[in-house]
Amino acid sequence: MAELLDTPRRVRTARSLRNRRSYLVTSGLAVVAGALFVVTMMVGSFAVSAPDVIASVLHLRDNPSVDFIVRDLRLPTAVAGLAVGVALGISGTLFQRLLGNPLASPDFVGISSGASFFAVSAIVVLDASSTVISGSALVGALLSAFLIYLLAWRDGITGYRFILIGIGVSQLMLSLIGYIVSHASIYEAREAMTWLVGTVGQAGSGELRTLLVALAVLVPVVLVLERPLRALELGDDTAKALGARVELSRLGLLAASIVLVGFAVAVAGPIMFVALIAGPIAQRLVGRGAGGIVAAGCVGAIITLGADLVSHQLLPADLPTGVITGLIGAPYLIWLLVTVNKEGRGG
Secondary structure, eight states: OHHHHHHHHHHHHHHHHHHHHHHHHHHHHHHHHHHHHHHHHHOSSSOOOHHHHHHHHTTOSOOHHHHIIIIIIIHHHHHHHHHHHHHHHHHHHHHHHHHTOTTOOTTTSSHHHHHHHHHHHHHHTSOOOHHHHHHHHHHHHHHHHHHHHHHHOSSSOOHHHHHHHHHHHHHHHHHHHHHHHHTSOHHHHHHHHHHHHOOTTOSOHHHHHHHHHHHHHHHHHHHHTHHHHHHHHTOHHHHHHTTOOHHHHHHHHHHHHHHHHHHHHHHHOOOTTHHHHHHHHHHHHHOTTSOOHHHHHHHHHHHHHHHHHIIIIISSSOOOHHHHHHHHHHHHHHHHHHHHHHHTOOO
């Protein structure tokens, strides 16, 4: 009897410890992401100290030469890396938790490839400006997601069917991209392939500002919907029994995730594997059942900013950011496929 009476106290203690761990880990990840954000503006052909970077960004003092280097040259790239990483990290973990599959990622279910197809079409067919290219990428992500959702709908959405149809749509888009690039001029093909690899700092201020607004609007929405998300992870029947509006919640979370991917791809191109690996890393750090959406965004920012630093500062020649994330993500994907196959998960 005493053990039964003691159970609620143990549950409260465990929940308190879990929340404390989640808060501490998320705070630590945010500090690391902030440090990388500052370091991105410190290094280069002209080194700037951390206090000078912070003073310039916050307009604490005027130094024309430092302000030009920090605010005009380096700040847009640093903000793009931070914002794109956060968007991809949050989007990836939402996909994985909604579809109940560690392989679920915008990279593989047709969202990113749809954005890439429309963007490459704008480059090759329309010879468009960066603004039109970014807008085309967003439209492509939204239309691809709508097509996948429409084809996967059978009195509801299941993760297995959504992923399979998404992979099919992705392959279709990649085939169309190959066809367009093969019929382009050398200059257009080079520009398209550079965009397809993905790199931060290639979009204009308008596209970057739009992504920041989207993050400011959608991140609070996602955090509000985190409770229904936890219910959905228990299965549709259990979620309904708990009072969750299953399809409405799922549609809202998917829509937020897709819009974040679309804006991120519009700014930096399809930077691969960030959305795939950010969520699982955050989940391991904060622990299961502790949410981890904000932590996943911080991990995504760390990966993106770190990869951009490596690609531009630690290698003999500059490389697109997506090359470094690919080198990180490909071994992880192989390990994940082997692990999922052994455990019999993922459908």
